[in-house]
Amino acid sequence: xxxxxxxxxxxxxxxxxxxxxxxxxxxxxxxxxxxxxxxxxxxxxxxxxxxxxxxxxxxxxxxxxxxxxxxxxxxxxxxxxxxxxxxxxxxxxxxxxxxxxxxxxxxxxxxxxxxxxxxxxxxxxxxxxxxxxxxxxxxxxxxxxxxxxxxxxxxxxxxxxxxxxxxxxxxxxxxxxxxxxxxxx
Numbered sequence: 202x203x204x205x206x207x208x209x210x211x212x213x214x215x216x217x218x219x220x221x222x223x224x225x226x227x228x229x230x231x232x233x234x235x236x237x238x239x240x241x242x243x244x245x246x247x248x249x250x251x252x253x254x255x256x257x258x259x260x261x262x263x264x265x266x267x268x269x270x271x272x273x274x275x276x277x278x279x280x281x282x283x284x285x286x287x288x289x290x291x292x293x294x295x296x297x298x299x300x301x302x303x304x305x306x307x308x309x310x311x312x313x314x315x316x317x318x319x320x321x322x323x324x325x326x327x328x329x330x331x332x333x334x335x336x337x338x339x340x341x342x343x344x345x346x347x348x349x350x351x352x353x354x355x356x357x358x359x360x361x362x363x364x365x366x367x368x369x370x371x372x373x374x375x376x377x378x379x380x381x382x383x384x385x386x
Contacts (some may be wrong), residue, residue: 203276203286203331207368210367211337212378217289219382220338221258224287227334235263235285240293242269243286255289262288269297273320273327276335285310285332291367292317292340299352317359325366339364 206223210216215325233287235258243249259265266275272294275288288294300307303379328335343361348354374386 202331203333204373205333205335205337205367206375207267207337207339207364207371207372208375208377209341209368209383211344211365213284213339214341214377215221215380215382216338216340216347216377217255218258219377220287220289220336223336224263225260227336231283231285231334233283233333235260235281235287236275237263237265238267238275238286238288239265239267239279239308240288240290241267241270242293242297252368263348270294270301270320275324276324276327276331280330281334284331285333286331287338288335288339290340290357291337291363292342292360294355295363299356299359302304307352309351313357318362319368321363325370327371328367337367343374 208216208220208223210219222248224235224237237335239252240251241248241255243252253350256265268275272288275312298320299309303309303313340360341364342357348357368386373384376383
């Protein structure tokens with residue numbers, strides 16, 4: 202069973218940098234390879250530049266797996282050898298799941314929410330099966346104003362559900378504010 206660590210913060214808070222340092226330190230301390238799980242889907246040029254900055258920060262020894270939706274399969278795939286997994290980020294995964302079959306005309310209903318919650322449950326279960334240490338990067342969006350759009354409110358609510366469920370499984374949780382890491386669990 203993996204040790205789960207969650208790093209939560211707002212946009213540009215420094216949460217990814219914090220998680221990368223944790224992965225580097227755990228990898229060196231335990232002697233395990235690092236697998237970086239990138240959930241980002243390139244939507245536009247600005248996001249492509251963000252992704253490239255993340256790529257340039259990562260050591261070349263880290264293996265990168267780009268997977269926007271089916272995260273549980275990754276944790277179930279590498280059971281034979283302990284790894285350090287760094288998943289960046291859950292908020293992007295939530296977005297990918299919202300728009301997976303919904304890109305041309307967005308709609309949301311109870312059936313889609315139940316399908317999402319089933320995928321969240323598979324992800325949570327797979328964390329328990331993983332071998333090594335799993336570091337999750339998560340967006341904190343619940344401390345902001347209520348989004349004006351329905352899609353924004355759906356994202357906020359789903360993101361909050363993900364954060365609560367996975368933080369409950371985590372042994373350590375860090376909140377990153379202004380680049381400062383605060384251990385809250």
